[in-house]
Amino acid sequence: MADEQLPLAPPAHAYNEDSIRSLDWREHIRLRPGMYIGKLGDGSAADDGIYVLVKEVIDNCIDEHVMGYGRTIEVKITDTRVQVRDYGRGIPLGKVVDVVSKINTGGKYDSKVFQKSVGLNGVGTKAVNALSNYFLVQSTRDGEQKSAEFSRGELQKNPKPTKTSQRNGTLMVFEPDDTIFKNYRFIPEYLESQIRNYCYLNAGLAIHFNGQKYLSENGLLDLLRHKTDEESLRYPIIHLKGEDIELALTHGNDYGEEHYSFVNGQYTTQGGTHLAAFREALVKTVREHYGKDYDAADIRASVIGAISVRVQEPVFESQTKTKLGSLNMGPDGPTVRGFILDFVKEHLDNYLHKNPDTKEALKKRIEQSERERKDMAGVKKLANQRAKKANLHNRKLRDCRLHFGENKHDNEQLTTLFITEGDSASGSITMSRNVETEAVFSLRGKPLNCFGLKKKVVYENEEFNLLQHALNIEEGIENLRYNRVVIATDADVDGMHIRLLLLTFFLQFFPDLVRNGHVYILETPLFRVRNKKQTIYCYNESEKQQAIRQLGRNPEITRFKGLGEISPDEFGKFIGDNIRLEPVILQAERSVQQILTYYMGKNTPARQEFIIDNLRLEKDLITSDVLPVEEAPVEQLEAAEIEVV
Template sequence: RGIPLGKVVDVVSKINTGGKYDSKVFQKSVGLNGVGTKAVNALSNFFLVQSVRDGQLKAAEFSQGQLVSDPQPQKTSQRNGTLITFQPDDTIFKNYVFRPEYLESQIRNYCYLNAGLAIHFNGQKYEAKNGLFDLLNDKTDPETRRYDIIHLKGEDIEMALTHGNDYGEEYYSFVNGQYTTQGGTHLAAFREALVKTVREFYKKEYDAADVRASIIGAISIRVQEPVFESQTKTKLGSINMEPDAETARPVRGFIIDFVKEHLDNYLHKNPKVAEELKRRIEQSERERKDMAGVKKLANQRAKKANLHNRKLRDCRFHLGENAKDGAEKEPLTTLFITEGDSASGSITKSRNVELEAVFSLRGKPLNCFGLKKKIVYENEEFNLLQHAL
């Protein structure tokens, strides 16, 4: 809708002039006081701000934060909005470049979090009509998804999840449009809520690791005056959804209640998805129990390997040992992996015995693609290599 025309210069150059000081206008935003715009202004050789409101255009030009031009408003037929053009100060940012892949990732996230928003960048249109559903749809392979993406929305919350075939957990968490790469209180509550809901739905105390194994999930919430654990805003620290302690809803309780109600309803209405989810959980349970025995065997082999690893020609110094006479050399240590004993012969003779170790593979190693963890753990060659590393 454009910056108020009488405040254009102040908003981009004076501290404490952000619109977010009015909590009724920006109740659930990430920025605090508009410092970002002012910082870009101060660090740019050329900075032009243009605001259009109700048929009037107001522009102001700056250089390194200093006002260069402040003409009077003019009539225009353009629609309401704000345009900012800037060129970074090359005396500060020498040889700077813009990274399109980073910008594209940011743009996609804005589109995922604002369904229907279209952003044009370098001639390409970015749009996500289905919010977080589109995020998971883009991030996962339809061939490996165990069931259709579950997509649920409510007031101040949106979530999506599915299970794949990869090991581990993969999450995308957002707060007021900010991508929290390190999670925080909202992601912890989301992970907890999934386990509680699944246990209650199936009436079985599944292990939490089995429920979340191979999961791909996304959650976005909107919080009033969010508190982050650092200025980079990568981890949410807020305990409550609102700042008023007396009436505030806890973040944990808000998310658990939402997931418990809506995910439970979804699984009841979609029995095929519920059945596939159950199969995925029980598969993870079987794999975990199988791995318990395999890991015991692997640990026994590890003890033997630690005593004598016949495939390894070791070096004197090792990273992390903090030897007094080799502290400076430790970061330089290297392990050469060769195919067969004959290939390692010449390297062994010419190496630096203090810093360079050699490990000989017995021909080509096992191709692990598509194999279960159990088979990989049982492979003696990988056991020896793992403990050599």
């Protein structure tokens, strides 16, 4: 029987010359913004795109300062607009338009001009331009001024140069495109942290941010002074400087490691070769200095350190420059690892010889960590065995398919663990979540108040042990399984208490999780206001009043007191694209132990006074903040509840 030839099915999509497209620079940036600025986000995370846009503009000003031009930068940021002015040399007037609108165009390819610059790819300000509704660039050089205005990368105004009496320098103004950065907002704490880091890394540089002046005279020493409570440190901060390297180091009393690493003035939040070398160098130097084979974990326990290096033509692992990939200090220079190992070995060893009190205090801190680790070993082993069995049938965890760091996937930044109270709330979230990226961990009532307890309680308490295994943070946050840890509790007193107890757990034993911006509070609507045609969800009293005015007389008003009262269909709207997350941000001026002692310690007079001074009646809140009393709806004037604000 002859073989039958089946007809070939026509291709679903023809692949021919017409399939090949060439995008211009503006189209490509807008189509793939993640390639240029990382994740988009709404500003609730420190590495969201709107902060990268700010950084790209300021980086150019910093490079001018490093080259010796301009000691002052002025930054003004409102809800929607960013304005940055430096007093460097100014962009050459004939290239003002090209520098912000032609990809791979810039002055940093000439290594003689910008030997150790952070922006080397000629992309930064072009990305800002393409991703902004409005973008202005203005350069002043030697009595002449040239400006150009753009909208989403397209040139709108290009007037000829004019005469001016202003000082040399560059001004850039932009408004992020709200069709790309939806519902975005700038969080002042994130911006202030950016500004401070620029100053710490460039001693003598003054940055005026929204009317306040930031200036550092002692570099990384000032950074650690700002980040720590010096009175609680085990020994004074060690500050060492050399050519192309600066570091600061001390030990505190908190669990975990706290590191700040920089390359050419860029805050490398994900570390890289320089941070790995610094951590390795600390262990090797301490072992050799004391002549003891201390465990690396004991040496680095509770360490607080900062390192900054200058690398010629650095190689980063992404355009956002959050992780250094360079192996060498320069084309003809030593390796990054070898350079840092040699520097730390020589200078830290010398410092410890010259400062015997610091040497003894460091030794005691290491040996204390060693005792604690050995004391916990038995408890830890048993707890891990129980957790391993429980993980096979862990009813507390409804896991997702993607995990942070395990999959090189576009959506791994969205991986989220919701920590909920009770079955009803976890049931609503579980039914409405995205099973690819969102997991749910259900608590059984109120967790233990672990303030002041030793870390072995994490292993002795079954719920805490299962939670740390779900997050995979037992040995640190390097293997964290979810990028966002979201506390989702009811909007009542019990819910607030559970929220505080969970934050105490994280701050007490895993402060790195909070410091690195992984912990959030889920905001869910307090009210649903609707009529037959429209439904509006409101997150506070002010939004409720606005919804009442919008919908007219006698709308139906529902007050959500618990997450379990919100149906799964409704919940899906609140944890999807329009999710509202409030980041948990540590105040740099206060240590973790100060915060925990104030809020979770014994009822101190200071806390009592704060509560009494800030008690206000809900009736007073309505009449003073929202509406005149005669306009307030009747349902708002029911029996007054006490609220702490």
